[in-house]
Amino acid sequence: MNLPFLLLKRYQFLFFLSISCNRCTKEFIERKVLATTYNPWLFSLMASATSCILFLLIFSLAFALEAARPRQSNITLDSSLHPSTNPTSWLSPNGRFAFGFYPEGAGFSIGIWLVASSENTTVIWTADRDDPPVTENAVLKLTQEGVKLLQNSEWRLISKIYTSTDAFSASMLDSGNFVIYDPNFDVIWKTFDHPTDTIMAGQVLPARSELVSSVSETNHSSGKFHLKMQNDGNLVLYPVASSDSPEDAYWASQTDRDGYQSLNLDDDGRLYLLNGNVTYSLRSGFRNGTTLVYRATLGVDGIFRLYCHYLKLNKEQVLAEIPEFTDRCEIKGTCGVNSYCTSTDQQVVCKCLPGFDYLDTSRTSSGCTRNFTTSGCHSNNDNTTYMSTLENVNWMVDAYSAPWLVTSKEDCRDACLKDCNCDAALFQESTCRKQEFPLRYGMRDTDDYTTTFIKQVNISAGGRPGTSHAESPAAAPIITTKRKFSAKILLVSVAVIIGIISTLAALMFFFYRYQARRYRRMWRNKEPALVDEIAPRSFSYHELREATDGFMEELGKGAFGTVFKGTLPRGQRVIAVKRLEKVVDEGEREFRTEMRTIGRTHHKNLVRLLGFCDEGTNRLLVYEYMSNGSLADLIFKADGHPDWDERVRIVLDIARGIHYLHEECETRIIHCDIKPQNILMDDNWTAKISDFGLAKLLMPSQTRTFTVVRGTRGYLAPEWHKNAPISVKADVYSFGIVLLEIVCCRRNMELEAEEDVVTLLDWVHNCLMAGELEELVPDEVDMIELNRLVKVGLWCTQSEPGSRPSMKNVVMMLEGNVDISLPLTAGFSS
Known part of the structure; x- marks a missing residue:
């Protein structure tokens, strides 16, 4: 039954009701003259007329209220909608707002825009903003599940426009809000609940x-900044690429702990x-x-x-700005890591540190990376490193050691030069702070001293120092000593050289073929452990198929693929071969670059990548073999657990x-799936983390799936469920769950346990608050x-x-170097 038919039925009912009431009223008036002789007739007619009129008023009021609801259900x-043929959008009744396709880049995006004129439109909301634009062959349709998109012959739901109950109709309202109704015309979804960069x-x-x-x-994809209405009542602006500390x-509005629950914009233009x-008014109406x-x-x-x-x-007119900075460089994150911001006449310029180049020369604000590579640790004992100097730039201080007083700049410089862990040092007012890369939030300030x-690397150390920056010191001149040779000595030397050649x-x-065969045989049989000091070795698919006996012995299966046991020939080294599934269809060069990035990670608590294969459609990774299985096998087994000292060591x-x-990799890596498995x-029962850095190799469709559930249920941080940006703090949450599992030797969720101990996180918190920690552990502990x-x-x-x-x-x-305060209520177990 459609909307016009429903309205017609309501009007017909009210029409006949009105006729009936008119008849009752007329009969009452005609018989009023008989009231003196026959009072019962008067009484019954008055009651009939009064009831009829009251009934009419009630239905009229109900209809008026229903009509007043701002549903404008003009979308069935x-x-x-189609990007290139009408209709391309659904308009609001006053024609000011439109929902549909708008041009972006080489295609079209889906969103809502304010239609000021045919030449002037302002996008206020975008669906799936981080997906690539669709082509002109796309189709958008309203269905019972929500709004669906037809692209490449496949229908899919727009991720932000789906409903839990059956949809019946939709409207583009005059307020700029796109809403979806159920059959009772109750709103079940609206864009106002899912803002992107704008509120109306x-x-x-x-x-x-x-x-x-x-x-x-x-380009309305997600950018570099976000405004958070925090749960503590504080409204704060952060760079996206940060920990939001x-x-x-x-x-910030400085209203934390004042209990404010929302940011509002009213029809008078008041922001509060x-x-x-x-x-709490932010800007007046x-x-x-x-x-x-x-x-x-x-x-x-x-x-x-x-x-x-x-x-x-x-x-349009800008009525207010938050914050009211005169210098745009004061906005943290304007320039990326390892670069600093300078401004002249409101024009912002991002400059790289000495020895660094832009990550993307077309977007100089994206940050900088070293333009040289290092090999090993240089402490300047053999003059392999030197220090560049940069004045009047302040940074976010993130020193890895406590600041200390020095007598001069030179003392601060030399202390960093001799420290292998030190990448940079900040000297100010006799105080020196050692820093590691990346440096963040750099800003040129003539009033900052x-x-x-x-730290830079000389050519003699195998690096390539930067020479494109004004601040870089000139390379040390090479002094040559002229020697005079007599004609006789010169002739003898030439003769000796000719004889040797x-x-x-x-x-x-005579020996070329023998030597060539020998070198080829040595390279083919060389152990990965010798080669991967430079980079992971490239294997052929045939080699790995032979090493694993046709992928016969399966060690396990995870989110990224299946792992097989294998043995390299001659050296008899045992390896683990992971065959990746649904990896990105990228070129050989890009895949090898990614492998070398992961292969450059060197730490005793990371499983070592020995090599890889990128032959045809085959993508395989070769790891060192871990003979004692996983942590899950160790702590969850029923017949015994590691002793307390062993568990503490594993946690560390x-x-x-x-x-x-x-924090120590050349390229920061977020694991996204920390769990005991x-x-x-x-062999020595040292715990090592595996599967790090592999998420970026997944297909885009798999990545979108994991945006909602990337990782493993039970170890997911709450922000995975909020469509919030994911930072290294997601790994910190997963580590916290694993730590508690190691301490208690049980899984984070045990459905067969008693009700108050089903969820490990809640149980641990309750025991801490009650002073009953001994209930958590199965043995005697410190x-x-x-x-x-x-x-x-916690x-x-x-x-x-x-x-x-x-x-x-x-x-x-964990090492006991700092005091630990009582934690707040912990997060939920996902």
């Missing part, structure tokens, strides 16, 4: 929600925080009008702006390995050490990523 099921008048940004800026004015914020009936439209957008530059659109005049020393040529002629092994991936034990490990585990599993410690601090807490 199976209505469709009447829209609310609740606690734990955020706005994420766009890449550019013409207080040090990362470049503006709300807690019940209490408001302006005025209301039928031709005024207000919006607040987080711009590509990280500024949150309040706009007013004057539709009659076809123009910080001196930055950056002739002899060598004869030897090469894992923590140090994750710390290396997060991915912690393997070698209670002081147990208390420390439990607190670390801090790691905090719901908010910013409340979790870094892995550097986790290692320090």
